[in-house]
Amino acid sequence: MSSLSRFIPEGFCARRYxxxxxxxxxxLLTIYTDGAAVFSRxxxxxxxxxVMEVRGRDAGExxxxxxxxxxxxxxxxxxxxxxxxxxxxxxxxxxSRLKWEFLEDLKTDxxxxxxxxxxxxxxxxxxx
Numbered sequence: 001m002s003s004l005s006r007f008i009p010e011g012f013c014a015r016r017y018x019x020x021x022x023x024x025x026x027x028l029l030t031i032y033t034d035g036a037a038v039f040s041r042x043x044x045x046x047x048x049x050x051v052m053e054v055r056g057r058d059a060g061e062x063x064x065x066x067x068x069x070x071x072x073x074x075x076x077x078x079x080x081x082x083x084x085x086x087x088x089x090x091x092x093x094x095x096s097r098l099k100w101e102f103l104e105d106l107k108t109d110x111x112x113x114x115x116x117x118x119x120x121x122x123x124x125x126x127x128x
Contacts, residue, residue: 004031004058004083012107013114017091017100023077025051029100030109034122037064038112039079054079 008015008031019027026042035058041051052073056066063082073079080093080100089102108116 003035003060004037004064005033005035007031007086007089008033009105012105013119014106014109016103016106018103019077019080019100020098022098025077027077028103029080030106030112031058032109032112032114035059036112039066041073 012033014030014032016028016030019029024044026044026048028040028042030038030040032038037056037058039054039056041053042048043051052070054066054069054073056064056079059065064080066079066081069079078094080091082094083091084095085092091100092098093100106114108114108119
């Protein structure tokens with residue numbers, strides 16, 4: 001399948017998905033219009049916190065390519081790579097039965113460097 005950014009509506013910088021609950025982690029996948037991607041894993045419970053965050057990019061037919069994945073992360077549920085199915089806003093990766101459900105569209109994401117100013121500059125200087 002081609003680039004995941006095709007799912008992002010006009011006027012938004014990113015779309016966030018949450019993996020179906022089946023483990024002790026809450027997994028979020030954020031895909032940006034410029035092809036960047038962020039995988040975030042949080043633990044559940046009273047002391048819920050960010051366990052790890054991995055940045056990557058959408059390489060189209062090659063899937064999601066992740067940078068600097070911690071070695072201990074291989075023991076936990078794997079990071080999504082190849083989109084195998086899309087249906088009504090729900091995504092499935094790597095032939096898994098676990099689904100990634102649409103969570104929200106983001107107009108900005110300052111935490112990951114997508115402020116209003118940066119987005120405006122990208123629009124103004126985008127190759128046409």
